[in-house]
Amino acid sequence: MTAVSLAVPTSTYYLVLAAVLFGIGAVGVLVRRNPLVLFMCVELMLNAVNLTFVAFADRLGDINGQTAVFFVLVVAAAEVVVGLGIVVSIIRRRPGATADDLNELKG
Amino acid sequence: MELIVFLVAAIMVIGGAVGVVAMRNPVHAALSLVLTLFGVAVHFVSMEAHFLAAVQVIVYAGAIVVLFLFVLMLLGVDKAENLRVEPLPVQRPLAAIMGIALVGLVVAAVVDTRETTPAGLGSGIDVATAGVVDGEGGHDANIRQLADSLFSDYVFAFELTSVLLIVAVAGTVLMTRKLREPADDESGE
Numbered sequence: 001m002t003a004v005s006l007a008v009p010t011s012t013y014y015l016v017l018a019a020v021l022f023g024i025g026a027v028g029v030l031v032r033r034n035p036l037v038l039f040m041c042v043e044l045m046l047n048a049v050n051l052t053f054v055a056f057a058d059r060l061g062d063i064n065g066q067t068a069v070f071f072v073l074v075v076a077a078a079e080v081v082v083g084l085g086i087v088v089s090i091i092r093r094r095p096g097a098t099a100d101d102l103n104e105l106k107g
Numbered sequence: 108m109e110l111i112v113f114l115v116a117a118i119m120v121i122g123g124a125v126g127v128v129a130m131r132n133p134v135h136a137a138l139s140l141v142l143t144l145f146g147v148a149v150h151f152v153s154m155e156a157h158f159l160a161a162v163q164v165i166v167y168a169g170a171i172v173v174l175f176l177f178v179l180m181l182l183g184v185d186k187a188e189n190l191r192v193e194p195l196p197v198q199r200p201l202a203a204i205m206g207i208a209l210v211g212l213v214v215a216a217v218v219d220t221r222e223t224t225p226a227g228l229g230s231g232i233d234v235a236t237a238g239v240v241d242g243e244g245g246h247d248a249n250i251r252q253l254a255d256s257l258f259s260d261y262v263f264a265f266e267l268t269s270v271l272l273i274v275a276v277a278g279t280v281l282m283t284r285k286l287r288e289p290a291d292d293e294s295g296e
Contacts, residue, residue: 009113014150015217017117021124021143023210028128030202036179040127040140043171047147050159058154061231066156066249067256073159073166074268078275080171084178085279091182100194 014055022048033098035087039080046076112153119146137175144168155234157249 025044032038050069057065090097119142126139144167151160233248245251257265 008109009153010221011154012217012221013113014154016214017120017150019210019213019217021120022213023206024121024124024128026209027202027206028124030205031128031199034133036133036175037127037136040136040175043140043167044124044127044143047143047167050163051147051150054151054154054156054159057156057232063230063232063252063256064260066159066232066253067261069156069159070162070253070257071261071264071268073162074272077166077171078271080174081275081279082282084174085282088178088182088283 011055011059014051014058018048018051018055021045021051033100035090035097035099035102036084038099039083039087043076043080046072109153112149116146116149116153119143119149133179134176137172137179140175141168141172144172155232155249157235158253 022045025041025048028041028044029038032041050072053065053069053072057063090102094101123139123141123143123146127136127143130136130139144163148160148163148168151157151163233252235246235248
């Protein structure tokens with residue numbers, strides 16, 4: 001690559017960064033056991049997807065990619081509210097529960 | 108200059124993400140998440156998505172991470188987790204292999220289609236300029252264009268999100284409500 005093509009980051013740079021971010025989030029979901037940290041890793045993956053949406057909106061010149069990010073933000077907020085509600089009610093019943101202890105829905 | 112901004116923000120994003128996965132204390136993981144979210148907001152600004160950058164800081168870093176920290180403090184689960192103990196020994200190597208394979212596949216696809224995807228298919232994204240020309244440009248160009256899209260093409264989906272938020276809030280209140288014990292009812296009578 002020449003120095004000129006390196007001067008301005010293209011949307012490919014952002015897409016590669018989003019892929020790496022998604023990969024780190026996915027590994028985190030697989031490796032960690034604290035339910036709250038699992039949620040944070042899901043947020044990482046959602047952010048990677050948001051970054052992809054905005055990068056493609058930028059590349060294709062289409063504002064609807066940014067509109068999609070808006071909806072992802074709303075759904076992520078609702079997901080966190082419901083998910084943390086579930087975590088609160090589980091840990092209130094069984095303190096110190098990790099994802100391994102929650103292999104059955106029966107309380 | 109733009110490359111420097113990209114690199115600094117990318118280091119913020121990746122460093123924060125690694126911190127979320129690797130920190131033993133969940134509070135430190137939440138603070139690393141803030142670093143990642145700010146880095147993504149910087150990327151949004153450099154891709155002319157100014158409104159989304161503001162919303163990213165307010166909603167994600169402001170509301171969602173605070174909610175995480177609130178639950179952490181409320182439940183008292185902010186004790187450091189011992190990451191040395193691994194109940195399933197094969198899980199971490201498999202997770203690492205899967206993560207590397209996933210990133211490799213996506214990066215290969217992105218690099219492969221880098222030339223074939225045509226740029227500028229859509230009607231174009233208004234960039235912030237000094238003055239408004241034919242209803243385009245101006246310092247609030249991004250917000251106006253996003254609002255045009257949101258309140259015309261996607262107005263029904265926008266209304267549905269309000270229903271979603273109401274249902275989520277009502278469901279969470281119902282779910283985390285402390286049920287009164289039957290013994291208390293009888294003793295109260």
